[in-house]
Amino acid sequence: MELNERILHYLDKNDKVDTIKLASEFEEDHQKIVGAVKSLEALEMVVSEPTKSTRWELTGEGQQVAELGSHEAVLYNHIPETGMAQAEVMKTVPNAKVGFSKAMSAGWIYLDKSGGAPLVKRKVDTINDTVQEHLIELKKGIDNLTTNVRNDYKKRKLLQEVTVKSFLLSKGPQFSTTIKKLETDLTSEMLLTGAWKTLQFKPYNFDALGQPPECGHLHPLLKVRSEFREIFLEMGFTEMPTNQYIESSFWNFDALFQPQQHPARDAHDTFFMSSPATTTQFPMEYLERIEEAQKNLLRTHTTAVSARMLYKLAQQKEFTPQKYFSIDKVFRNETLDATHLAEFHQVEGVVADRGLGLADLIRLGKWIEIGNSGVFRPEMLLPMGLPEDVNVIAWGLSLERPTMIKYGLNNIRDLVGPKVDLQMVQNNPICRLDK
Numbered sequence: 311m312e313l314n315e316r317i318l319h320y321l322d323k324n325d326k327v328d329t330i331k332l333a334s335e336f337e338e339d340h341q342k343i344v345g346a347v348k349s350l351e352a353l354e355m356v357v358s359e360p361t362k363s364t365r366w367e368l369t370g371e372g373q374q375v376a377e378l379g380s381h382e383a384v385l386y387n388h389i390p391e392t393g394m395a396q397a398e399v400m401k402t403v404p405n406a407k408v409g410f411s412k413a414m415s416a417g418w419i420y421l422d423k424s425g426g427a428p429l430v431k432r433k434v435d436t437i438n439d440t441v442q443e444h445l446i447e448l449k450k451g452i453d454n455l456t457t458n459v460r461n462d463y464k465k466r467k468l469l470q471e472v473t474v475k476s477f478l479l480s481k482g483p484q485f486s487t488t489i490k491k492l493e494t495d496l497t498s499e500m501l502l503t504g505a506w507k508t509l510q511f512k513p514y515n516f517d518a519l520g521q522p523p524e525c526g527h528l529h530p531l532l533k534v535r536s537e538f539r540e541i542f543l544e545m546g547f548t549e550m551p552t553n554q555y556i557e558s559s560f561w562n563f564d565a566l567f568q569p570q571q572h573p574a575r576d577a578h579d580t581f582f583m584s585s586p587a588t589t590t591q592f593p594m595e596y597l598e599r600i601e602e603a604q605k606n607l608l609r610t611h612t613t614a615v616s617a618r619m620l621y622k623l624a625q626q627k628e629f630t631p632q633k634y635f636s637i638d639k640v641f642r643n644e645t646l647d648a649t650h651l652a653e654f655h656q657v658e659g660v661v662a663d664r665g666l667g668l669a670d671l672i673r674l675g676k677w678i679e680i681g682n683s684g685v686f687r688p689e690m691l692l693p694m695g696l697p698e699d700v701n702v703i704a705w706g707l708s709l710e711r712p713t714m715i716k717y718g719l720n721n722i723r724d725l726v727g728p729k730v731d732l733q734m735v736q737n738n739p740i741c742r743l744d745k
Contacts, residue, residue, distance in 0.1 A: 313338065313346045318487050321356065321479055328361070330476040340476070347477060352515060353492065354484040358477040365472055366453060366460065372445055372468035380441035385409035386418045386432065393422060393431035408466070441468070527736045531655070531725060534713040535637050538657055542635040547659065550615050552638035557614045558589040560603040565617040567690050570602045574610070581608040581641050581652075608641035613706065616660045617694075620686075620702060623662060624695035631663035637709060648721045655709035657681075666701040681707025 316336060321327055329347060333340040350356045368376060378384060385403045388394075400406045410430070413419045418437050422429040444455060445468065455463070463469040492512035493500075500506040528536075542549070563575055573579065583606035609615075619634050640656045661670075671683045683705035691702060710722060717738060723729050 312489075313342070314350055314489060315487070317343070317346055317350065317479075318355065318485070318489070321481060321485075322487050326478055326480050328476050328478055329358075330474060332479075344477065347479060350489075351482070352512075353489070354482045354513070355486060355489070357480050357482045359480075360475065361478050362473055362475045365474060366448060366455075366469050367472050368445055368449060369467055369470050372463070372470075373449075375442060375468055376445040376449055379439050380412070381405040381409035382412035382416060382418065383409075383437060383439040383442065385413050386437055389419065389430055389432055391432065393429040396421065396428040396430050399430050445469075522736075529735055530717050530738050531709060531713050533738075534716060535655065535709055538637055538709070539635075542659065545633070547633040547635040550612075550619050550634045550636040550658075550660075552612055552615050552636045554615075555608055555639065555641070556583060556606055557609040558603065559605040559607060560589075561617055562607060562609050562611070562614040564603050565621075565690070565694075566613060567687060579643050580610055581643055583607060610642055611640050611706070612636045612638055612656045612658045613704070616658060616704065617690075619660070620662065620691065620696065621694045624691075629697055629700060632661075634660040634662075648723065649711075651710065651722060651726060654726075656706055657709055658704065658706040660702060660704045662696070662700060662702045664697075664699050664701070666703050668703070671703055671705065681705060 313336070317332060320332065320335070329340060329343045332338075333343045336343070347356060347358055351358055375381070379387070381404075385399065385406060386409075388403050389399065399410065403409060410419075414421075416437075418432070418434055419430055420433045422431050441463070444459070444463070447454065448469070460469065464471070490510060493509050494512050496506060496511070500509065539549070559575070563572070564570070568574065586606055588601075588604035589606055615636055616634065619632075623629070623632055635658060637655060637657050639653060641653050644650045644652050646652060666685070668685055684703070686702040686704060688698075691700065692698065696702075710725060714720070714722065714725060717725075719725050724731070724734070
């Protein structure tokens with residue numbers, strides 16, 4: 311007899327039955343019982359109601375205690391009548407620290423310090439290992455423990471509370487002890503012969519999940535990037551061209567007044583190019599330490615692009631206020647860990663206008679640690695040719711860190727790299743940032 315029919319026959323003799331009990335009666339795996347119940351429920355032959363219960367089970371350590379005895383009993387039995395040095399007891403007896411403490415509390419042993427080195431000696435001739443007795447009873451399904459005792463065993467990691475989920479079954483509207491074959495398709499032959507009038511059809515399951523569409527999915531990083539980009543564009547910013555990953559040291563460092571001896575310009579922090587190693591595309595009036603400025607590298611920030619845009623702005627006949635933004639990749643010779651990558655994205659905004667100051671960057675009314683912001687120094691702007699009364703405010707943050715926060719990820723390897731779960735990419739909704 312098939313498992314489905316066995317369930318129906320059992321339910322025919324009982325008004326209600328729990329799937330846990332069925333699994334025990336039929337000596338079948340509970341998940342197999344649940345699968346059979348779901349198929350019967352689709353035929354409206356049974357009705358299931360989810361339920362859950364809790365029970366106490368022995369842990370692995372609890373199983374060991376049930377077989378060999380409690381830690382305190384093992385320690386007591388290990389001590390000879392003449393006693394044993396405390397240091398030797400702690401070294402040779404398994405779980406000696408717990409066993410010693412519990413045996414002392416129970417009054418089974420005492421510490422003799424009269425002879426110099428402390429000796430552990432028996433205080434009683436016989437003991438009753440109630441811990442082992444209790445665990446053996448629990449193993450048999452007998453639970454007569456008080457709350458305090460149960461909590462003590464849980465604290466000692468001998469017991470654990472387990473939540474068991476199951477289903478309570480009752481007869482459905484189409485209940486029968488036999489399963490009739492239901493038709494799944496209405497054919498032209500059934501219509502011509504009229505057989506459809508007497509046949510029973512399987513009802514549609516409108517709760518079933520459909521076939522997932524075979525299409526591409528946007529990565530969470532791209533979703534957040536699109537959201538940031540939309541915010542900038544709605545605020546009237548112009549997107550900067552950032553498709554040039556390789557920069558000269560001049561635009562990446564020197565134009566930003568980063569000293570040529572600065573540690574960040576070392577090979578330990580920057581990816582320098584080997585072919586071509588240098589460039590000649592920079593303002594030729596820049597003559598001091600030209601060899602260092604000629605070095606090609608993978609840009610360490612998109613602020614190099616901001617510097618180019620500000621220089622281009624300064625070449626206009628008449629200054630006009632501008633708002634720029636960019637979201638693109640940057641490269642750092644970082645040590646890879648859970649929160650750092652060598653290749654990541656930078657979100658940058660730049661505003662150039664007259665009369666700007668640090669106060670124009672403050673809008674949240676509270677401190678948050680998410681990125682850097684500030685005012686460009688005059689000695690950087692004046693050589694570009696910008697008017698003296700023009701100030702530039704800017705800010706920058708990574709794209710990865712806000713994405714991890716928004717999607718609840720703790721390890722950047724779950725967001726970028728070969729270990730990314732494709733199911734996560736498919737299932738995550740479009741990110742909407744609070745505006």
